[in-house]
Amino acid sequence: MSDARSATPAVPLRRNRDYNLWWSGAAASQTGSFMVTVAVPMLILTNSGSAGQAGLVTGASAVAKFVVAFPAGAVADRCSRRRLLLLSSLMQLAAVASILIAVASQHVRLVHLAAAALVEGAGYALHSATELPLLRKVVPEPQRRAALGREQGRKAAAQLTGPPLGGTLFSWVPWAPFLAASVSFLGVTTAALGIRAPLGPQRRRKEAAPPFFPEMLEGVRYIRRSAFMSYMLLWFALVNGAxxxxxxxxxxxxxxxxxxxxxxxxxQGVGSAGAVLGALASAWLTARLTHRQLLKLASWVLVIGSAAMAVPTLSPLPTGLAYGVSLFLTPAVNVSFTHHMVGTVPDALTGRVSMTMMTAARSLNWLFVIAVGLAAERWDPLVPLFTLSSLFLALACANHLRRVRTQR
Structure with a gap:
């Protein structure tokens, strides 16, 4: 289990050119994605007032991320990861640029928005498949926990800045957030072209690639052999869906x-600030709490934060703050688990195992979004809200009943 940097002296992450180039490009791209997650529902709600339609389009993106993520892991283990980064950014750019043109020309159609959401979600999944394999190539092992903490911080920062920026731009001119998102997707293209380190995978010229579909299932078999990873797969699927x-x-x-x-x-930005603070605290938390302790604590915080969103208020800020409370401990749980995965999974299986976990984590997203939208439209938003809080409560109790050997 080696990487391209194992034999070179480690330099601080702040001076690691390849890592910082990739980190910056990914940050720009993810900020664009989060701008779109606000702009598209607001576009539909403004035009039709239908929460159900907004949920269907948002769910289309979740479906694409779910369907593409699993095979994308196998693709990342056998095809050029640099080319995958380029392809993913171009797919997202094309999808959002098409919405920009539709909004600017006032020819917005629900079918087109759903199709664009599918393409953008597929591009996002392809980009995600390269993340852990690429990190192993550009970051030495002693620095990976810190790098994973920065990854959580990057994603949280994108959640913090993307939604308010998307909402503000939409309030000025409806097509503005789609223009900004289109430009931001070029960040991954720049990173893919600028990184000097070989990103792999490397195969001998005469080595025949194994059959794709049997190879794709190796990640599933690896996870099934671990009770810890199997339990976390289920936990992530339910929590991420909720x-x-x-x-x-x-x-x-x-x-x-x-x-x-x-x-x-x-x-949404105020809510995402909870994830930013959690990412900043993740190194401190993971150094002092076991993964099992973090899992229990995070689950109870989810119950409290989601239930607090039901408190009626004239300002949206307290609702966003309650959402932020829910997010606070999830970065530490992610860092703790991902550090275990990066340190134990063989390099040749990293893409497949990580994307199998990600596929499971996103497997229910589309169902939850569509169900929440339809329930909110038919009854009241508090009905799906209390349903989600009840699910978090059940998971919190399950963590105390289920005894699985976990790692620090």
């Missing part, structure tokens, strides 16, 4: 309470 519904429900709650597009984006 989070997808909760994030969408935050937009619906704020909209129903009379908030403007800019205020909705600000509420």
């Amino acid at each position: 989070f997808a519904g909760l994030s969408f429900l935050l937009v619906v709650l704020c909209h129903d309470r009379g908030a403007s597009a800019s205020a909705v984006g600000t509420a």
Whole structure:
């Protein structure tokens, strides 16, 4: 289990050119993605007022991420990861640019928005498949826990800045967030072209590639052999699915309470600040708490934060703050688990194992988003909100009943 940097002296992450180039490009791309997650539902809600339609389009992106993620892991283990980075950024750029043209020309169609969401979600999944394999190539092993903490910080920062920026731009001119997102997707293209280190995978010229579909299942077999990873697979699937519904429900709650597009984006930004603070604290938390302790604590915080979103308020900020409380400990759980995965999974299986976990983590996102949208439209947003809180409560109890050997 070696990488291209194993034999070279380690330099601080702040001076690691390849890592910082990739980190910056990925940060720009993810910020664009989060701008779109606010702009598209607001576009539909403004045009039709239908939470159900907004949920269907948002769910289309989740479906693409789910369907593409699993094979993308095998592709990342056998095809040029540099080319995959280029392809993923171009797919996202094309999808969002098409929405930009439709909004600017005032020819917005629900079918087109759903198709664009599918393409953008597929590009996002391809980019995600390269993340852990690439990190192993550009970051030495002693620095990987710190790098993983920075990854959580990057994603949280994108969640913090993307939604309010998308909402603010939408309130100015409806096509503006799609223009900004289109430009941001060029960040991954720049990173793919600028990174000097070989990103792999490397095969001998005469080595025949094994059959694709049997090879794709190796990640599943690896996870099934570990009770710890199998349990975490289920936990991530349910929690991420509920989070997808909760994030969408935050937009619906704020909209129903009379908030403007800019205020909705600000509420999501305030909520994402919880993830930013959690990412900053992740190194401190993972050094002092075992993974099992973090898992228990995070699950109870999810219950408290999601239930607090039901408190009626004239301002969207308290709702966003309650959402932020829910997010606070999840970066530490992610860092703890991913550090275990990077340190134990063979390099040749990294793409498949990581994307099998990611596929499971996103497997229910589309269902939760669509179900939350339809339930909020038929009854009241509080109905799906309390349903999600009940699910978090059940998971919190399960963590105390289920005894699985975990790692620090």
